[in-house]
Structure formats: C-alpha cells, structure tokens
Amino acid sequence: MRTLITTLVCTVNGVRHERTVEPRLLLSDFLRHELGLTGTHVGCEHGVCGACTVLLDGEAVRSCLMFAVQADGHDVATVEGLSDGLGGGDALHPLQAAFREAHGLQCGFCTPGVLMTLVPFLRDHPDPDEREIREALSGNLCRCTGYQNIVAAVRLACGAAARA
Amino acid sequence: MARQRAPSGIGERVRRNEDARLLTGRALFVDDVRLDGLLHVAFLRSQHAHARLSSVDASAARSRAGVVAVYTAVDLGDYWRPGPLLVPPPPIPGLVFNSCTQVPLAKDKLRHVGEPIAMVVAESRYLAEDALDDIVVEAEPLPAAVELEAALGPGAPRVHDQLPSNLAAHVVQRKGDWAAAKARAHAVIKRRFRYDRGASAAIENRAVVAHWDSRAEELTVWDTTQAPIPIRNGLAQLLGLLESQVRVVAPFVGGGFGPKIMMFYPEEVLVPWAAMRLGRPVKWTEDRQENFFATTQERGQIHDAELAVTKEGKILGVKDVFLHDTGAYDPYGLTVPINSQCTLLGPYDIPSYESEFTAVFTNKTIVTPVRGAGRQHGVFVIERLLDFAAKELGIDRVEIRRTNLLRPDQFPFNNEILFQDSAPLTYDSGDYAPALDQALEVIDYKRFVREEQPRLKAAGRHVGIGVVCYVEGTGIGPYEGARVTIEPSGRVRLATGVGTQGQGHFTVFAQIVAEVLGVDVTDVHVITGDTREFHWGTGTFASRGAVVAGSACHAAAARVREKILDLASRELKATPADLVLDGGRVHVRGDPKAGIALGALALKANPLRGAVRPGSEPGLEATAYFGPDRGSTANGVHAMLVEVDAETAQVEIKRYVVVHDCGRVINPMIVEGQIQGGVAHGIGNAFYEQLVYDEEGQLLNASFMDYLLPTATDVPNIETTHRETRSPLNPVGAKGVGEAGAIPTGPLFAQAVEDALAGSGLEICEIPLSPNRLFELMNA
Numbered sequence: 001m002r003t004l005i006t007t008l009v010c011t012v013n014g015v016r017h018e019r020t021v022e023p024r025l026l027l028s029d030f031l032r033h034e035l036g037l038t039g040t041h042v043g044c045e046h047g048v049c050g051a052c053t054v055l056l057d058g059e060a061v062r063s064c065l066m067f068a069v070q071a072d073g074h075d076v077a078t079v080e081g082l083s084d085g086l087g088g089g090d091a092l093h094p095l096q097a098a099f100r101e102a103h104g105l106q107c108g109f110c111t112p113g114v115l116m117t118l119v120p121f122l123r124d125h126p127d128p129d130e131r132e133i134r135e136a137l138s139g140n141l142c143r144c145t146g147y148q149n150i151v152a153a154v155r156l157a158c159g160a161a162a163r164a
Numbered sequence: 165m166a167r168q169r170a171p172s173g174i175g176e177r178v179r180r181n182e183d184a185r186l187l188t189g190r191a192l193f194v195d196d197v198r199l200d201g202l203l204h205v206a207f208l209r210s211q212h213a214h215a216r217l218s219s220v221d222a223s224a225a226r227s228r229a230g231v232v233a234v235y236t237a238v239d240l241g242d243y244w245r246p247g248p249l250l251v252p253p254p255p256i257p258g259l260v261f262n263s264c265t266q267v268p269l270a271k272d273k274l275r276h277v278g279e280p281i282a283m284v285v286a287e288s289r290y291l292a293e294d295a296l297d298d299i300v301v302e303a304e305p306l307p308a309a310v311e312l313e314a315a316l317g318p319g320a321p322r323v324h325d326q327l328p329s330n331l332a333a334h335v336v337q338r339k340g341d342w343a344a345a346k347a348r349a350h351a352v353i354k355r356r357f358r359y360d361r362g363a364s365a366a367i368e369n370r371a372v373v374a375h376w377d378s379r380a381e382e383l384t385v386w387d388t389t390q391a392p393i394p395i396r397n398g399l400a401q402l403l404g405l406l407e408s409q410v411r412v413v414a415p416f417v418g419g420g421f422g423p424k425i426m427m428f429y430p431e432e433v434l435v436p437w438a439a440m441r442l443g444r445p446v447k448w449t450e451d452r453q454e455n456f457f458a459t460t461q462e463r464g465q466i467h468d469a470e471l472a473v474t475k476e477g478k479i480l481g482v483k484d485v486f487l488h489d490t491g492a493y494d495p496y497g498l499t500v501p502i503n504s505q506c507t508l509l510g511p512y513d514i515p516s517y518e519s520e521f522t523a524v525f526t527n528k529t530i531v532t533p534v535r536g537a538g539r540q541h542g543v544f545v546i547e548r549l550l551d552f553a554a555k556e557l558g559i560d561r562v563e564i565r566r567t568n569l570l571r572p573d574q575f576p577f578n579n580e581i582l583f584q585d586s587a588p589l590t591y592d593s594g595d596y597a598p599a600l601d602q603a604l605e606v607i608d609y610k611r612f613v614r615e616e617q618p619r620l621k622a623a624g625r626h627v628g629i630g631v632v633c634y635v636e637g638t639g640i641g642p643y644e645g646a647r648v649t650i651e652p653s654g655r656v657r658l659a660t661g662v663g664t665q666g667q668g669h670f671t672v673f674a675q676i677v678a679e680v681l682g683v684d685v686t687d688v689h690v691i692t693g694d695t696r697e698f699h700w701g702t703g704t705f706a707s708r709g710a711v712v713a714g715s716a717c718h719a720a721a722a723r724v725r726e727k728i729l730d731l732a733s734r735e736l737k738a739t740p741a742d743l744v745l746d747g748g749r750v751h752v753r754g755d756p757k758a759g760i761a762l763g764a765l766a767l768k769a770n771p772l773r774g775a776v777r778p779g780s781e782p783g784l785e786a787t788a789y790f791g792p793d794r795g796s797t798a799n800g801v802h803a804m805l806v807e808v809d810a811e812t813a814q815v816e817i818k819r820y821v822v823v824h825d826c827g828r829v830i831n832p833m834i835v836e837g838q839i840q841g842g843v844a845h846g847i848g849n850a851f852y853e854q855l856v857y858d859e860e861g862q863l864l865n866a867s868f869m870d871y872l873l874p875t876a877t878d879v880p881n882i883e884t885t886h887r888e889t890r891s892p893l894n895p896v897g898a899k900g901v902g903e904a905g906a907i908p909t910g911p912l913f914a915q916a917v918e919d920a921l922a923g924s925g926l927e928i929c930e931i932p933l934s935p936n937r938l939f940e941l942m943n944a
Contacts, residue, residue, distance in 0.1 A: 022290070024290065025290070029289075032195075032196070033198070036198060037189070038189070038192075038193070038195075038196035038198075039188070039189015039190070040189070041193070041367075041368070041418070042195070043367040043368065043369070043418075043452065044452040044867070044868045045451055045452060046452065046867055046868065046869065048867070048868035048869060049367055049452075049868055051367055078189065079187075079188065079189040080188065080189045082188070083188055092184065092187060092188070096187040096188065099183070099187055100179055100180065100183040100184065100187060101179060103179070103180070103833045103834065103836075103837050105183060105186055105187065105666075106419075106666035106667070106668070106837055106838075106841060107366075107367075107368070107416070107417065107418045107419045107420075107665050107666025108182075108183070108186030108187070108191060108416065108418070108666065109193065109366075109367045109368040109416075109418025109419060109666075110367045110418075111186055111187060112189050115187070133876075134876040134877045135876075135877060137875070137876035138875045138876050138877045139875075140875075140876070141365075141367060141868065141873050141875065142367065142876075143365055143366055143367055143419050143421070143841070143844075143845065143873070144419055144666045144837075144841045145837060145840060145841050145844075146840035146841045146842075146843055146844030146845075146879050146882065146905075147844065147875075147876040147879050148840045148879070148881050148882060149836075149837060149840065150876070151876065151881075
C-alpha cells in the first residue's frame with residue numbers, strides 16, 4: 001500500500017512550519033507529536049470534551065476534529081503561545097493568572113482547552129455575565145472543578161468580580 | 165513595590181505551586197513523553213461480552229508494513245498469568261471470596277466487551293490501529309450474565325467456568341440483635357433500592373510508556389497510575405528485575421477518581437514487557453472509547469433494606485441484604501461492597517445491624533472504586549429509609565435525623581464491624597448536630613418549608629428541599645513516607661511517594677512543611693509519584709493523601725527542624741528553646757539579626773573538611789513515615805433546593821449547600837475545590853450519567869456524545885461551610901475530603917425531587933435518575 005504524503009505549511013504560535021504529513025494525521029496529533037507542543041491535550045477524539053481546543057486564525061477549533069492538512073496556510077495558536085512562560089518562567093497571561101488566583105484548575109488536563117476557548121470568547125465578550133460565561137464553557141468538560149472556580153476565574157480575569 | 169509575603173502555613177488560602185506549569189502547557193502528562201525510536205501500541209479488544217475464544221490469527225497483521233510485533237496470549241509464554249489480588253478481604257468470620265483476577269490477554273474465553281485479545285506494536289498509532297483490522301478472531305458467542313439477580317439465578321451463564329456459580333463473595337456482618345429490634349419496633353420500613361453504574365471519566369485517559377535502557381539495565385515506566393510504587397514493585401517481580409532497576413513515574417495525571425489505581429491493568433503489564441523484548445521504547449494511550457470498556461467502573465448494587473424504628477423515630481436496627489456487581493473479575497477484593505456495608509451506618513446511633521451482601525460476577529467491565537467507592541450506596545439506603553420512616557411516622561425528616569445522631573461524648577465510637585482496611589469501623593471524632601443545624605441555617609430550611617414552599621406551590625411551582633447527612637471513612641493506612649531536604653540555596657525539597665491527580669499535593673504538602681520550618685510555601689519544591697525520588701509507600705486512594713502522606717511530611721519536617729535547632733544552637737551559641745525559625749532563617753528569639761539562613765546552615769551541615777560529629781548525619785535532611793492504626797472519619801451535611809418541571813421532568817438545582825467537617829483544613833481554597841468537584845461528580849451520578857448495558861452485555865453509550873457528563877450549565881455554585889473537628893489520629897488533625905462531595909448527592913436528589921412533587925405519591929428508590937427515568941416514575 002502506498003502511503004500518501006502531502007506538504008503542509010502553517011504558522012503555529014508565530015513560527016512557520018513546513019512539514020510533509022499523511023492526510024489522515026489529526027491536527028491534534030500533528031501539534032503534539034510532530035511539533036512537540038504537548039500543552040494541547042486530547043480527551044475524547046470525538047469533539048465533545050474540548051481539551052484539544054486551539055485557535056485557528058483566532059477562532060477556537062477542536063484540533064481532534066481537524067486534519068493537520070486543513071491547517072495549511074493558516075495561523076494556529078496553542079496554549080504554549082499564550083504567555084512567555086515556555087522558557088520556565090512564571091510569566092502568565094492575565095487569564096492564566098486569574099485561573100491560578102481563583103483555583104480554576106485541579107488536575108489541569110482540560111485547562112489548556114478551556115483557556116483557548118475563553119481567549120476568543122473574552123475578546124468578543126469583554127464583560128460577560130455568569131450565564132454567558134457558563135454557556136461559553138459548556139463545550140469543555142472538566143471532571144475536577146465542578147466549573148465554579150473556572151467561572152470565578154473568568155470573572156476575575158475580566159474584572160467582573162471587582163465590580164460585583 | 166515591596167514584595168508582600170505570601171500566606172504560607174496550614175489553614176491558609178495559598179495559591180497552588182503547581183499551577184504555572186499546568187497553565188502554560190509545560191506540565192508533563194504521560195502521553196507527552198517523547199523518546200527516540202518510540203513505538204506505538206493498539207489493542208484488539210473483545211466485541212463480545214461473553215464468548216469462547218477458539219483462535220486468533222495475527223499473521224496478516226504481522227506482515228503489514230510498519231508493524232513491529234503482534235502479541236496474543238500464546239506469545240506471552242510464561243509471562244501470561246492472572247493479575248494479583250490487590251486487596252485481600254478483611255478477616256470477617258464466615259466470609260466467602262472467590263478470587264478471579266484479570267488476565268493480560270484473553271486466552272480461551274472472552275469475559276467482557278473491551279477485554280484485550282491482541283497487542284499490535286507499530287511505528288505509529290495509526291499503523292497499529294490499521295493492523296487491528298488484519299487480525300482474524302474466531303469466537304463463539306455465549307449468553308451473557310448481565311443483570312445482577314439473573315446472573316445469580318439457576319442456569320445463568322457462568323463468567324468463570326471453574327466456579328459453580330457467579331457468586332464472587334458472600335459476607336455477613338452483624339452488631340446487636342436485629343431480630344429483637346424488629347420485634348419491638350413500632351414500625352419497620354422496607355424498600356428495595358437500586359444504584360447503577362457510571363464512568364469515572366477522568367478527562368485524561370490512561371497511558372503507559374516504557375523504556376528499557378539496556379546499558380544501564382534500567383526500566384523506566386511512565387504510567388497514569390495513582391500508585392506508582394506498588395506498580396514498580398509488581399513490575400520488578402513480574403519481569404525478574406530488582407526493584408531498584410525499575411523506575412515508575414506517575415507525572416501529572418489528568419484526574420484519577422479511583423480507576424487509575426488498578427493493579428495491574430493488562431496494558432501496564434504488557435507495554436513494559438514489549439519494550440524490553442523489542443529493545444525500543446513503547447507507548448500506549450487509551451482512547452475514549454477504550455476507556456468506556458477497559459477502564460474500571462463502579463456502582464451497580466441492589467439493596468433490600470429494612471429499618472426498625474420506635475414511634476418517636478429512634479432507630480432500633482437496620483437489616484440490609486444486597487447484591488454487588490463486581491464485573492468480570494474481582495482484583496480489588498471487597499473494598500467497594502464493604503464500604504457500602506460500613507457507610508450505611510452513617511452519623512447515627514444504630515444499635516443493631518445485620519448486613520449481608522453477595523458480590524456477583526457479570527460479563528461487564530471490572531468494578532473497582534470510583535470516587536466514593538461504594539459509600540454512596542450505604543448513604544442512599546439509610547437516608548432514604550429515614551425519609552420514608554419520617555413520612556410514615558409523621559415526623560419532620562430533619563428531626564428524625566437529629567434524634568439519631570451520635571453525640572460528641574460517644575467518640576471514639578466503635579461500630580463493631582470491620583472496615584475495608586480490616587480495622588474495626590471506629591469513628592475517631594465528630595460533632596454532628598451542629599453541622600446539621602448549620603446546613604439548615606444556611607439554606608433557611610424553616611422559612612422555606614413554612615413560607616416559601618407553600619407560596620411557590622400556590623403559584624403552581626414544584627420546588628423541593630432536601631437535607632442529608634453522611635460520614636466517610638478516610639485516611640486509612642498502611643502508611644506513607646516523605647523526605648525533607650534543605651538545599652544550600654535555602655529551598656526545601658520534599659519527596660513523597662503518593663501520586664498526584666489534581667488534589668494540590670504540591671501546595672498542601674508544602675504548606676505543612678513550610679509551617680514546621682518557617683519557610684515560604686513557594687520555597688518548598690514537592691516531588692511526588694517518582695519511585696527514583698521516593699520508593700516507599702502505597703498510593704493515592706481512600707481520601708488519604710493529606711492525612712497519611714501529609715502527616716509523613718509533617719514528621720519529616722519536624723525531624724529536620726530538630727537538626728536545624730541542634731546545629732544552629734551551636735552556631736549561634738543559644739539553647740534550642742531560644743531559637744525561632746522564620747522567613748527561611750533561624751535566629752535567636754528577640755534578636756532577628758543574630759541568625760543564619762537555612763541554606764547557609766545546610767552548607768555547614770555538609771562540610772568538605774573537618775568532621776561531622778559522631779552520631780549525627782550530614783546535611784539537613786530527614787525521612788519519616790506515618791501509618792495510622794485506622795482511618796479518620798469525616799462527615800457532612802448537604803442540602804439542596806430543586807425545581808422540577810412537572811411536564812418535562814427537567815430538574816433545576818436552585819441552591820446547593822455543603823457543610824462539611826474534614827478535621828483541620830490545610831488549605832480552604834483547595835478543600836472547597838475538592839468539594840465542588842465531588843458534588844459535580846455526584847450530580848452527574850444522580851441525574852446524568854448511567855452506563856447502559858443491553859441484555860447481551862453491550863454498552864450502548866460508550867462515547868461522550870451519548871454518556872452525559874455534567875457541563876458548566878448543569879452544575880450550580882456550591883455554598884460551602886467548613887467545620888473543624890480535628891482527628892486525634894494524626895499530628896495535623898486532618899481527615900480526608902477528596903471523595904466527600906460525591907457521596908451524599910444521590911439521596912439528596914431523590915429527597916428533594918420527591919419533596920418538590922409532594923402529594924404525588926412518587927417514591928424514588930433508584931439512582932441515577934435521568935429526566936427520562938424521572939418522567940417514567942412520575943407517570944407510573
């Protein structure tokens with residue numbers, strides 16, 4: 001059997017990558033295992049849990065429901081690009097800092113997907129109420145937190161807590 | 165701006181040390197491990213719940229490009245053997261236990277859907293999965309033992325041919341004289357209760373990576389286990405290696421909830437073996453569908469229970485006869501049904517108790533503890549019986565509870581039966597009535613019942629209130645250990661054996677050590693779950709991390725403190741009693757300038773010249789262990805307001821109140837998080853989650869599309885109040901809390917929904933209740 005190979009050019013966290021991949025390679029596997037960006041997690045591979053959420057041209061997508069080749073010519077952002085904490089420092093994006101402050105994570109496995117879901121949500125809804133926050137989160141499963149402190153973290157991040 | 169000193173010690177809301185790594189994607193999970201030459205595994209699994217396996221032909225798979233090896237049971241040779249009995253049953257007189265443990269690959273029989281048959285090792289996971297289609301399996305399907313009562317009936321298909329029936333265990337425990345209690349009771353309430361299975365559903369599936377370094381002759385295994393040390397010890401034995409040649413690392417683990425402490429899962433045995441045999445590192449990561457079939461599950465039980473009460477509602481005795489579904493194998497012994505048996509007694513003074521259970525093999529996934537570990541069933545039975553008794557006697561359901569609560573002067577209270585850890589079920593301490601009062605006050609029970617509910621009812625709304633109590637045995641032995649080292653930098657290294665799955669160990673243990681040593685919590689670097697760093701211990705289960713490992717951390721830190729005081733008293737020419745540890749320094753009381761930094765002291769304790777005094781040890785380091793004689797007993801009260809849509813049976817939780825007592829709270833923020841997550845899990849169990857098996861033993865909802873986990877729009881905010889009745893059994897005074905939130909949610913849901921529909925005659929004796937099931941019950 002001949003293995004199909006295709007060329008993929010995309011930008012991930014601002015870095016241009018040119019790779020040859022099988023057309024069937026999932027974007028999640030490409031990010032994790034080809035590029036080594038293992039901050040994006042995989043929880044179900046059928047698009048329900050949201051752990052694998054990344055940004056494609058600024059919008060949240062489930063990387064387990066996309067083939068890597070579909071990212072050809074696009075701009076991908078993962079949790080590793082959210083802050084400059086990659087080098088071992090503790091510099092955090094304000095949203096990440098709010099999660100730490102409000103105990104918005106426990107095992108942390110779903111967290112990267114939650115963060116990447118929230119980034120475009122907060123861009124489009126800078127001052128959401130609790131109901132909107134919960135709706136925005138409803139596509140991300142978390143088994144540890146009961147969501148309460150995730151909601152609190154989002155409110156903290158957008159300053160809602162201070163105004164309430 | 166001056167740096168504000170962060171809160172550090174026990175009892176403070178310290179933010180977590182581990183969060184920066186997790187939030188930035190730097191934390192290592194098992195599937196993140198990347199190694200040169202890594203091979204990937206896929207398993208061929210049984211499609212049948214029960215079948216006679218006649219042949220497995222893997223020849224086509226072996227010749228597929230990219231496939232390195234395919235193994236069937238035959239290929240394992242002597243390595244094929246049933247797994248160990250992880251938890252031997254307690255010494256209960258008359259106990260019957262038939263041990264049938266899981267096998268690495270099915271040999272002659274398939275006993276549940278998802279049981280592994282063959283293992284493909286290939287250059288990529290994609291290729292390994294391709295090759296699964298090449299394997300030809302011949303199997304003759306057999307009728308399956310699925311439903312619990314039918315599985316015990318005459319002529320039922322037998323899961324294990326060598327046994328005369330599907331009886332896995334039979335256990336009777338008694339206290340007092342039930343027959344006499346029943347004879348003099350004013351009323352005897354009798355009901356049948358059912359509790360069905362759910363999935364643990366950690367968002368991270370299981371994974372194992374193994375690397376055999378043939379030069380160092382060392383095997384490294386990364387495993388999503390809650391018990392890295394027992395896994396290491398067991399693997400060394402299986403593979404004929406020294407324990408010191410095997411390193412097991414449980415790095416960050418994406419949720420445990422119980423099933424990640426099986427020993428052994430077939431994959432845990434096979435992946436390291438293949439890595440040694442092939443001389444290349446090997447990885448297997450479970451996918452979500454496999455998780456539904458192959459990761460252990462919990463909680464199918466059927467109870468026939470009776471409660472004998474006086475006219476005033478005083479409990480005279482309880483009799484409970486139940487069936488417990490143990491699935492296809494029973495490697496975890498009787499932990500789950502014994503927890504059910506013990507937890508039924510709750511916070512109440514129950515003078516007589518007769519409890520008999522039969523564990524039953526079925527052609528379903530293996531049952532081992534899942535957050536709560538059988539405690540749910542016991543709480544469900546006693547709480548529901550009290551509700552029905554209150555109704556029959558015309559007593560308020562809160563009052564019937566209050567009447568029977570144990571008083572503070574009754575502790576330690578011996579329940580006269582044995583707990584899962586083989587120790588007598590003795591409650592160490594507790595103060596139950598104030599917890600109940602506090603929950604009632606927070607939810608404003610009296611006003612709701614007197615004023616609010618009638619008003620809502622008049623407006624055509626069905627809003628109900630529920631209040632339930634529970635106790636939870638936590639923090640059992642045998643022991644854990646910890647090593648504390650002060651480094652020359654002044655930072656403190658703390659290594660302990662328990663693995664971590666999100667409970668905040670990097671912070672909670674650091675807080676304990678920080679308090680003892682007077683250092684900042686961020687200066688305590690915690691290492692867990694790596695047998696190279698610490699290789700004595702058991703694991704993370706039974707809500708025991710903070711209690712048992714936390715106490716070991718405390719003991720190790722206390723020994724280091726002694727060493728600090730000893731050396732510093734000579735350096736500073738002061739008596740130890742006059743020394744103060746604070747801010748990472750030790751100084752003479754009243755004279756902070758006359759002091760020395762702990763890092764500098766650590767250097768002095770490890771000199772390059774001169775002499776370490778006879779009888780002393782170099783460095784500022786100590787290892788200590790802690791093993792409690794028995795577990796400590798946490799307790800709590802949950803209260804809830806729900807509104808039921810009488811037409812659609814949709815239930816909306818309006819308020820959820822938790823008053824809990826886990827002894828001394830080390831970090832209230834983390835404890836609240838544990839409670840909130842537990843309650844969410846409990847809400848899922850009570851109303852959304854059910855593993856639905858058909859009569860052939862096929863799981864019908866094996867995906868997150870069909871199996872509903874609660875989402876952010878389903879779980880309300882939980883209002884938590886802490887109470888602290890310290891445990892006398894450990895130096896910290898802590899009791900466990902990891903499972904607490906999930907335990908009483910079922911009966912709470914049932915009571916509140918019934919109350920919302922009061923007058924309809926609805927009685928809820930089963931969990932889970934989906935909207936569909938509730939609709940059926942409402943219209944029955």
